[in-house]
Amino acid sequence: xxxxxxxxxxxxxxxxxxxxxxxxxxxxxxxxxxxxxxxxxxxxxxxxxxxxxxxxxxxxxxxxxxxxxxxxxxxxxxxxxxxxxxxxxxxxxxxxxxxxxxxxxxxxxxx
Amino acid sequence: xxxxxxxxxxxxxxxxxxxxxxxxxxxxxxxxxxxxxxxxxxxxxxxxxxxxxxxxxxxxxxxxxxxxxxxxxxxxxxxxxxxxxxxxxxxxxxxxxxxxxxxxxxxxxxxxxxxxxxxxxxxxxxxxxxxxxxxxxxxxxxxxxxxxxxxxxxxxxxxxxxxxxxxxxxxxxxxxxxxxxxxxxxxxxxxxxxxxxxxxxxxxxxxxxxxxxxxxxxxxxxxxxxxxxxxxxxxxxxxxxxxxxxxxxxxxxxxxxxxxxxxxxxxxxxxxxxxxxxxxxxxxxxxxxxxxxxxxxxxxxxxxxxxxxxxxxxxxxxxxxxxxxxxxxxxxxxxxxxxxxxxxxxxxxxxxxxxxxxxxxxxxxxxxxxxxxxxxxxxxxxxxxxxxxxxxxxxxxxxxxxxxxxxxxxxxxxxxxxxxxxxxxxxxxxxxxxxxxxxxxxxxxxxxxxxxxxxxxxxxxxxxxxxxxxxxxxxxxxxxxxxxxxxxxxxxxxxxxxxxxxxxxxxxxxxxxxxxxxxxxxxxxxxxxxxxxxxxxxxxxxxxxxxxxxxxxxxxxxxxxxxxxxxxxxxx
Numbered sequence: 001x002x003x004x005x006x007x008x009x010x011x012x013x014x015x016x017x018x019x020x021x022x023x024x025x026x027x028x029x030x031x032x033x034x035x036x037x038x039x040x041x042x043x044x045x046x047x048x049x050x051x052x053x054x055x056x057x058x059x060x061x062x063x064x065x066x067x068x069x070x071x072x073x074x075x076x077x078x079x080x081x082x083x084x085x086x087x088x089x090x091x092x093x094x095x096x097x098x099x100x101x102x103x104x105x106x107x108x109x110x111x
Numbered sequence: 112x113x114x115x116x117x118x119x120x121x122x123x124x125x126x127x128x129x130x131x132x133x134x135x136x137x138x139x140x141x142x143x144x145x146x147x148x149x150x151x152x153x154x155x156x157x158x159x160x161x162x163x164x165x166x167x168x169x170x171x172x173x174x175x176x177x178x179x180x181x182x183x184x185x186x187x188x189x190x191x192x193x194x195x196x197x198x199x200x201x202x203x204x205x206x207x208x209x210x211x212x213x214x215x216x217x218x219x220x221x222x223x224x225x226x227x228x229x230x231x232x233x234x235x236x237x238x239x240x241x242x243x244x245x246x247x248x249x250x251x252x253x254x255x256x257x258x259x260x261x262x263x264x265x266x267x268x269x270x271x272x273x274x275x276x277x278x279x280x281x282x283x284x285x286x287x288x289x290x291x292x293x294x295x296x297x298x299x300x301x302x303x304x305x306x307x308x309x310x311x312x313x314x315x316x317x318x319x320x321x322x323x324x325x326x327x328x329x330x331x332x333x334x335x336x337x338x339x340x341x342x343x344x345x346x347x348x349x350x351x352x353x354x355x356x357x358x359x360x361x362x363x364x365x366x367x368x369x370x371x372x373x374x375x376x377x378x379x380x381x382x383x384x385x386x387x388x389x390x391x392x393x394x395x396x397x398x399x400x401x402x403x404x405x406x407x408x409x410x411x412x413x414x415x416x417x418x419x420x421x422x423x424x425x426x427x428x429x430x431x432x433x434x435x436x437x438x439x440x441x442x443x444x445x446x447x448x449x450x451x452x453x454x455x456x457x458x459x460x461x462x463x464x465x466x467x468x469x470x471x472x473x474x475x476x477x478x479x480x481x482x483x484x485x486x487x488x489x490x491x492x493x494x495x496x497x498x499x500x501x502x503x504x505x506x507x508x509x510x511x512x513x514x515x516x517x518x519x520x521x522x523x524x525x526x527x528x529x530x531x532x533x534x535x536x537x538x539x540x541x542x543x544x545x546x547x548x549x550x551x552x553x554x555x556x557x558x559x560x561x562x563x564x565x566x567x568x569x570x571x572x573x574x575x576x577x578x579x580x581x582x583x584x585x586x587x588x589x590x591x592x593x594x595x596x597x598x599x600x601x602x603x604x605x606x607x608x609x610x611x612x613x614x615x616x617x618x619x620x621x622x623x624x625x626x627x628x629x630x631x632x633x634x635x636x637x638x639x640x641x642x643x644x645x646x647x648x649x650x651x652x653x654x655x656x657x658x659x660x661x662x663x664x665x666x667x668x669x670x671x672x673x674x675x676x677x678x679x680x681x682x683x
Contacts, residue, residue, distance in 0.1 A: 042253075045183040046235065052178040052260035057334035078664045079592070 166292020166547075167255050168276055169321030171269060173330040174542065180269055180283070180375075182255040182276075182320075186238025187231040190220050194248035201246050208240045209233060220248075231274060232256040255292075257283075263372035265333050267388040268326075268364075268487065268540060271375040280386055282540065285488045286324055289544050289552075293318040322552060325543040327363035332356055335661045336368040340636070343654045344370040347619075347641035353390045353519045354658065359527040359624060359633045361557035362536030364485070365662075391483075391490040394516035395618045395637065398602030399584075399647070401512030402458045403622070404525055405465070406450050407572050408473035411564040414464045417571060419446040421457045428456045431503030435459055435511070447575045451583030453599060455511040462510025467498040470506065476563045477525040478535060479517055485538045486555075493517045512602060519637045522622050527633035529572045530596075530624035533564040572596075577627050588621055588652035590660045592670030596630075597623020597655065599647035604640070616640050621651035625659050631668055632659060 053059070064070040142150065171180040188209065195201055202217035209216070209230045219227045230237075231254065238251050257272045270281020278287030295318040336354040344352045356366040373385045387393070409415040423441030427434055437454050449457030462470050474480065480495025494516030496505070501514075508514040520538060528535040537558040544553040564572075576596035579585040584599040600620040606613040620637040624630040636651040636658070644650065663670075 042184050045181065048178060049181060049183055049258045049260045052181075053262075055177070056261040056264060057331055058262070058264065058338075061334070061338070072661075073664075078660075079670065 165255070165276060165294050166318035166320040168257060168272065168292055169290040169547075170323040171282065171290075171326065172323070173265075173326050173328050173333075175329065176325070177330045179261060179265060179326070179330070180257060180259050183258055184253040185232050185235055185256045186241070186251045187254045188229045188233060188238070188241060189250050189252065190227050190229050191225060191248045191250070192220050192222055192227060193225050195220055196247075201249060204244060204246060205229065205241075205249065208237050208244070259375045261330065262376065263374045264330060264337065265328060265367070266373050266375045267369040267386065267390070268328065268367050269375060270386070270488075271378050281388065281487065282324065282326075285486055286541065286544075289322040289324065292321045320547045323545045323547075323549075324541050325545070326540050327358075327361075327365065327542045328367070328540060329365050331665055332662050333366040333368065335665070336366040336658055337370070337372065339654050339658045339661075340368045340370045341372065343636075343638060343650065347638055347643065347645075347650050349638040349641040349650075351389060351639045353393075353635070353637045354654070355390055355519055355523045355635050356658070356662065357523055357527050357538060357633045359530035359630045360536070362524075362527070362538045363542065363557065364538055364540045365632070367540070388487065388489060389519070391485060391487060391518050391520045394491060394493045394518055395639070396513050396515065396602045396604070397517050397522055397620065398512040398600040398618065399453045399455075399458075400522055400526075400598050400600035400620055400622050401515065401517075402450055402453065402461075402510070403529070403572070403576065403598045404473060404477050404479075405458055405462050405470065405510045406446070406575060407477075407529060407564050407568055408470060409446070409461045409465055410571050411473070411568045412465060412469055415446045415461060417445065417447045417575060420444070421446060421449055421454075421460055423454055424456050426456070428459065430459065430507045433504055435507060447578055450575050450598065451578040453579075453584050458510045459507035462506050467501060467506055470509065471495075471498045473563075474509070474515070476535075476561065477528060478521050478560075479515065479525070483518075483520055483524050483538050485520060486541055490520070491518060493521055512600060519620075519635050522620075523633055523635035526598075526622045526624060526635070528563050529569045529576075530630035530633045531569075532566045533569040534562050535560040573627050576623060580623070584646075584648040585621060585623070585652045587648060588623060588655040588659070590625060590656050590663065593625050593659070593663060593668075594627035594671070595623055595625045595656070595659065596627035597621055597625075597652075599652055601645060601647045617645035619645050619647040619650040621647050621655045623655060625663065626668065631666060632662060634659060 061072075065072075167182040167184075170178060170182075172178050188205070190201075192198065198217050198220035199213075202213045202220055205211070205216050206213035211230060216229060219229060229249070241249065241251055255276060257276070259266070259269060259271070266281075268281055270279065270283040270285075272278050272283045272287075272290075276291060278284040278290060283290065336356055340352045340354045343349070352368075352370040354366065354368040355364065357364055367388070367390050369389050371385070373381055375386075378386065406415070410417075420443055422443050423437060425442060426437040426440040429435075435455050437456050439452070441452060441454050441456070444452065444454065444457060446457075446461070448454075449461065465473075474495055480493055482490045482492050484490075496514070501509075505514050524535065524538055537560050539555055539558070542555050543551060546552055573596050576598060577594055579598055580588050580595045585595075585597050588595050588597050588599075598621070600618070600622070602618045602620075603612040603614070604616040604618060605611070606616065618637060618639055619641050620635065622633075622635040624633040634655055636654045638645075638650050638654075641650045
């Protein structure tokens with residue numbers, strides 16, 4: 001009985017020491033993760049700024065016109081088309097309205 | 112046997128001990144009592160360091176959540192001159208990374224200070240390279256830097272913030288109390304080597320970031336307005352230009368463009384003249400666009416009907432010993448034609464029929480001479496004299512848009528009132544304020560200011576103003592498939608040298624709304640001193656048409672010929 005008590009006592013001491021060591025270990029882990037979180041948040045913010053800059057309408061327009069050779073539709077060239085009950089036999093998107101560039105020219109004809 | 116010291120020796124020993132203890136006691140009292148406060152402060156200075164932390168500045172986004180301004184942590188570089196052995200060598204190394212002249216850095220590093228900023232808010236890559244160099248006495252800390260990722264887009268409205276994160280202009284200034292992050296001062300302990308010992312739980316004490324703003328502005332509409340305005344300013348060689356696009360039913364500003372533009376990311380070299388939001392800080396004599404207000408007042412007061420006949424005096428009329436001219440020798444015309452042909456004489460006669468007090472009352476009701484109370488800084492109230500200060504010609508002059516100073520925002524608000532059935536709304540640019548967790552703190556709802564004219568008058572004005580575009584001076588504002596209502600304005604500027612109206616300097620403008628029968632947009636285009644043909648109908652009306660068409664397409668507003676197109680599709 002006495003030996004059992006001693007073993008139990010030693011085990012308790014081991015558990016206590018292990019717990020203290022583990023608390024310290026987890027504490028370090030938490031600190032590491034916190035630093036990682038800060039770095040990731042910083043990276044997220046930097047990426048968000050980059051994303052916002054890359055999706056700026058001015059940049060998209062520049063890429064569209066200079067790189068892809070597109071031109072803005074001129075006055076009267078964009079028509080709104082209502083998809084009515086008797087829909088045309090074209091596979092139009094299932095939206096109430098679509099935009100259709102009827103004719104695209106390369107110059108600014110109205111100026 | 113041990114020898115017993117003599118009594119004399121014992122006294123000497125005792126005396127020496129007593130003296131020794133007295134000296135120690137005296138020193139203790141000096142240090143602990145007499146110099147206690149001074150020494151404690153000195154120790155604190157050596158062992159403690161006070162640092163202030165500030166939460167990130169709040170984000171600003173457009174009505175669809177597109178980011179227009181946000182903070183990102185970037186490196187700032189500092190030096191500790193007292194720790195440097197060779198400032199010139201360190202300065203040379205730093206110069207290669209920071210791209211700052213070596214001499215300038217060395218001058219800073221030779222200062223008799225324990226801390227100097229060398230470069231603040233530099234690029235992340237520069238910070239990384241400096242950390243790799245690990246120069247003694249040089250440190251890198253992270254600070255929040257304001258980024259405007261869309262560059263010049265909406266810059267005059269957004270404004271900008273300073274190096275220390277304080278709002279200096281535009282929304283950044285107006286909403287600074289919401290946008291700036293929480294400021295927290297913490298005392299840190301330093302160890303014997305001077306390293307900072309961070310108190311437990313400091314990470315949890317990160318200051319709260321500022322609140323986020325959602326604007327009524329749509330970045331695509333803003334882009335369309337800025338692009339067309341820039342083109343118009345370049346094409347006409349105007350000094351500057353302004354476009355405001357407003358939602359008449361709510362007063363929400365969809366776009367506010369000012370040209371020339373500036374990039375709020377780089378403002379150091381610019382003057383206030385460049386970043387001033389002319390849409391609400393600059394006044395101009397509106398010229399013929401003011402006839403819209405005079406006509407609405409005359410209809411409301413039943414002084415005129417659209418069919419009332421007015422004689423144009425063949426283009427010349429003498430008022431108070433001065434002559435008023437029209438651009439053509441106009442004869443008899445209807446009241447509607449007075450507006451459509453933009454007759455000065457017809458407008459002057461309409462104003463005279465109204466009388467001073469009634470005209471003044473309507474000018475006030477339409478918001479002239481007072482701020483619109485938009486949530487942006489720097490707005491001026493314009494110039495509207497009290498009738499008791501009016502001269503003999505004032506009634507006629509004001510009726511044709513002279514002797515009165517308005518801002519583009521006031522003018523578009525007045526016309527938006529007619530587009531909204533006679534009810535004036537308060538213009539606004541911020542629709543929501545949210546905290547860092549996205550919780551709604553403040554929601555701005557459309558605010559009615561007052562009813563100015565009846566729905567009947569507003570409807571009649573719509574027909575009159577539509578005639579300006581279909582039959583009158585505003586033909587170039589027409590948008591295929593939409594009914595446009597509006598008015599042109601060409602105002603002579605006052606020549607600062609002579610004090611008289613200039614014959615070469617004009618302000619050309621167009622203000623209106625579309626679609627006329629169910630308005631989605633009220634818009635004003637103002638061009639300051641366009642060269643060559645400066646008529647509002649020639650320079651500003653086409654810009655209205657181009658912006659209006661693109662914006663209506665973007666918003667998906669149905670055209671009048673939608674049904675015809677749907678039928679035509681069947682033939683494909």
